[in-house]
Amino acid sequence: MKVAIGSDHGGVELKAELVKALSSAYEMTDFGPADTTSCDYPDYAIAVAKAVASGTADFGILICRSGIGMSMTANRFQNVRAAICANVETAKVTRQHNGANVLCLGADAVAADLALEIAKAFLSTPVDESERHARRRWKIERAQRLSDCSGLMHDDPEVFAAIEAQTKQEDAEINLIASENTSSRACREAAGSVLMNKYAEGYPGKRWYSGCLPVDAAEELARTRACKLFGADHANVQPHCGSAANMAVYFATIKPGDTIMSLSLDQGGHLSHGSPVNFSGKIYNIVPYTVDPKTEMLDYDAMEKQAMEVKPKILLTGASAYPRTIDFKRIREICDKVGCIMMVDMAHIAGLVAGGAHPSPVPYADFVTTTTHKTLGGPRGGMVLCKEQWAKALDSAVFPGMQGGPLENIIAAKAVMFREWMSPEKKGYAQQVVKNTAAMCKVIQDRGYRIVSGGTDNHLFLVDVKSSKGITGKDAAAALDAAGIIVNKNTIPFDTESPFKTSGIRVGAASATTRGMKEPEMVKIGTWIADVLDDITNTEVQARVKKEAAELVANFPVP
Numbered sequence: 124m125k126v127a128i129g130s131d132h133g134g135v136e137l138k139a140e141l142v143k144a145l146s147s148a149y150e151m152t153d154f155g156p157a158d159t160t161s162c163d164y165p166d167y168a169i170a171v172a173k174a175v176a177s178g179t180a181d182f183g184i185l186i187c188r189s190g191i192g193m194s195m196t197a198n199r200f201q202n203v204r205a206a207i208c209a210n211v212e213t214a215k216v217t218r219q220h221n222g223a224n225v226l227c228l229g230a231d232a233v234a235a236d237l238a239l240e241i242a243k244a245f246l247s248t249p250v251d252e253s254e255r256h257a258r259r260r261w262k263i264e265r266a267q268r269l270s271d272c273s274g275l276m277h278d279d280p281e282v283f284a285a286i287e288a289q290t291k292q293e294d295a296e297i298n299l300i301a302s303e304n305t306s307s308r309a310c311r312e313a314a315g316s317v318l319m320n321k322y323a324e325g326y327p328g329k330r331w332y333s334g335c336l337p338v339d340a341a342e343e344l345a346r347t348r349a350c351k352l353f354g355a356d357h358a359n360v361q362p363h364c365g366s367a368a369n370m371a372v373y374f375a376t377i378k379p380g381d382t383i384m385s386l387s388l389d390q391g392g393h394l395s396h397g398s399p400v401n402f403s404g405k406i407y408n409i410v411p412y413t414v415d416p417k418t419e420m421l422d423y424d425a426m427e428k429q430a431m432e433v434k435p436k437i438l439l440t441g442a443s444a445y446p447r448t449i450d451f452k453r454i455r456e457i458c459d460k461v462g463c464i465m466m467v468d469m470a471h472i473a474g475l476v477a478g479g480a481h482p483s484p485v486p487y488a489d490f491v492t493t494t495t496h497k498t499l500g501g502p503r504g505g506m507v508l509c510k511e512q513w514a515k516a517l518d519s520a521v522f523p524g525m526q527g528g529p530l531e532n533i534i535a536a537k538a539v540m541f542r543e544w545m546s547p548e549k550k551g552y553a554q555q556v557v558k559n560t561a562a563m564c565k566v567i568q569d570r571g572y573r574i575v576s577g578g579t580d581n582h583l584f585l586v587d588v589k590s591s592k593g594i595t596g597k598d599a600a601a602a603l604d605a606a607g608i609i610v611n612k613n614t615i616p617f618d619t620e621s622p623f624k625t626s627g628i629r630v631g632a633a634s635a636t637t638r639g640m641k642e643p644e645m646v647k648i649g650t651w652i653a654d655v656l657d658d659i660t661n662t663e664v665q666a667r668v669k670k671e672a673a674e675l676v677a678n679f680p681v682p
């Protein structure tokens with residue numbers, strides 16, 4: 124057991140006695156001070172708290188005259204629970220109940236022999252793992268979901284109110300928006316960090332401004348981790364969003380007026396794949412392809428035939444609302460035949476690719492673009508992966524081609540997210556997302572609803588509510604919203620409704636899976652969806668589902 128110990132000038136003598144007495148049983152690291160020259164207690168509290176927060180020490184001991192200033196400082200650190208103890212009994216209880224890991228002693232309050240007894244009791248008492256104490260300790264940690272932003276309560280209460288409302292909404296509702304997820308606290312910490320203060324035009328090692336060493340380190344981590352995670356030659360982690368990542372590829376490769384062949388928006392494509400209202404549709408000649416009208420799946424033979432006629436410069440695949448596995452190997456064959464650039468926008472499925480739950484486009488595609496906030500579950504942002512031969516063109520297209528200073532705080536959060544994906548649990552998460560989606564989809568299908576393409580292979584599915592119940596996607600989504608279930612209206616292939624009404628809803632399981640839900644919960648949610656859609660005017664059913672949904676999510680807290 125490693126114990127970090129520190130004091131101020133008032134606690135130096137007691138510290139020396141404890142170090143001497145505890146050294147035989149514990150690995151003691153003395154953070155000072157060495158003598159009784161007047162000093163500032165927070166300096167030593169911070170050093171010891173850092174050791175405990177980072178996990179380099181198992182316990183901390185802090186001593187000043189009262190122990191109070193030490194505990195106040197140490198408790199500012201995450202994963203630190205500092206307790207002032209003046210007798211053996213409280214030392215035991217705070218270990219058992221609160222899981223305290225830093226002992227604060229007042230040199231004026233306890234004599235040396237009592238202090239030693241307190242320290243021994245503290246260090247040797249195990250944490251009580253029973254449910255009620257575990258729950259209360261969890262609530263201490265949980266308070267941080269709000270307290271992380273609590274300075275705003277005073278500095279900007281209006282903005283704080285918005286953050287608090289979002290926190291409450293996430294706590295109470297079931298989020299099935301297929302393009303959303305829930306970020307980890309670690310990601311949010313990096314995203315809100317001082318790295319946002321730095322201008323860093325350029326790339327690590329080649330910046331326009333001085334003072335970029337810290338942000339260089341963060342960006343290099345993001346780049347190398349992205350390459351390792353996806354097996355890519357090169358990564359550019361600077362695009363501010365998924366649309367910007369796509370723009371970077373177009374700018375790096377083709378000229379205005381050149382032809383891009385892409386899945387049309389109303390079939391599941393994305394705005395930035397050539398919609399007339401988007402820059403992509405205004406600058407380039409867009410030739411859309413569709414899914415097969417019968418199977419509602421990609422038809423690779425038809426795609427090949429069309430591509431051979433159209434001769435696009437870029438063949439773009441990837442979608443915002445396509446529930447099936449995409450055959451990237453087959454698309455590579457088409458691109459080789461046509462002699463065009465293969466570009467894959469894996470914004471939606473990137474997490475499944477990272478976790479091995481969907482085949483990777485990276486070995487085949489010249490360029491792979493993605494967002495970092497959908498199934499990947501990181502900060503809102505974009506990224507491009509490419510083959511080495513395109514690295515220079517890509518980097519120049521992003522900067523100076525289309526962006527100025529990168530958001531280094533967000534890039535650092537991307538790095539945190541990539542590291543999270545290297546853990547085995549996260550790989551299991553990707554498989555669970557697919558299983559959860561399938562479980563939820565099956566219930567709705569069994570209740571008589573038509574599922575676009577007959578099912579799902581990934582993190583989302585589309586319900587054709589028009590042909591099933593004669594209602595629009597807009598009205599279906601509104602009814603579910605009233606029941607505490609958040610989905611979005613979505614066009615289905617060859618939709619006869621307008622994009623504002625639509626015939627479908629899109630349902631995804633990434634966020635629910637992040638909360639820890641598994642198949643039994645997904646079956647419940649699927650049942651509720653069918654209950655609500657069976658009669659969207661029935662407000663009693665909506666109220667009942669809303670109550671049951673809130674009870675369910677209470678057991679699956681948002682990280």
Ligand SMILES: *Cc1c(COP(=O)(O)O)cnc(C)c1O
Nearest residue numbers: 364365366393442443468470494
């Ligand atoms: C979400 C999405 C994007 C764009 O993401 P933004 O970050 O909102 O610009 C691009 N492509 C696809 C396929 C998407 O689903």
